[in-house]
Amino acid sequence: MEHTEEVEVVESGAPSIEELKKSASRMSNWRARLAAIEELGKLGGQQAIDQLSRMAKSDTVHQVQAAAHRKLRELGEELELPARKSGELVKGVNKILLRIKKSLPEGHSYEAFKEKLQKMRSDVYDIYEGDKEAGFDQWLEQTWASLTRK
Numbered sequence: 001m002e003h004t005e006e007v008e009v010v011e012s013g014a015p016s017i018e019e020l021k022k023s024a025s026r027m028s029n030w031r032a033r034l035a036a037i038e039e040l041g042k043l044g045g046q047q048a049i050d051q052l053s054r055m056a057k058s059d060t061v062h063q064v065q066a067a068a069h070r071k072l073r074e075l076g077e078e079l080e081l082p083a084r085k086s087g088e089l090v091k092g093v094n095k096i097l098l099r100i101k102k103s104l105p106e107g108h109s110y111e112a113f114k115e116k117l118q119k120m121r122s123d124v125y126d127i128y129e130g131d132k133e134a135g136f137d138q139w140l141e142q143t144w145a146s147l148t149r150k
Contacts, residue, residue, distance in 0.1 A: 017047045017048065020039050020040050020043065021047075024037070024040070024055055027060065027126065028125070028126045030059075030061040030064050033064045037068050038067075041071035041074060048075075052075070053077070056068035056072055057079075060089070061126070061127055062131060063133070065081070069082075089128060089131055093128075094143075097117070100116050100120060104116060110140075110141050110144055114144075117140075
């Protein structure tokens, strides 16, 4: 399922800093945050740099952190790229996923599980989808299959 939110624009056709800050804060849509980074880079200025710095330091998706870092460097700012997190990106993710699996009827499909995860915990879905990229479905399906209902 594709996320296709676009950055809203003001009448001049350019997005306002406030709209870009909103897009940059959409924690359940890493693609919207990437789009916001591009626009913030075009906009420039201290407010854009401040927002990009926050994203480079603390976004939950490394791909977004790296894009913000690149944009900041293009704007002449110097900072270190945060290290890519490994292991559990969301504390207690297996418990979260197990709760979702248990909430579904016995014999449910992987697709039903994936859909419910996306609806119930879009933040978790977004973080792992952004981190795993093309390997997300394989990772999620393997994780789903390994969860025991006990």
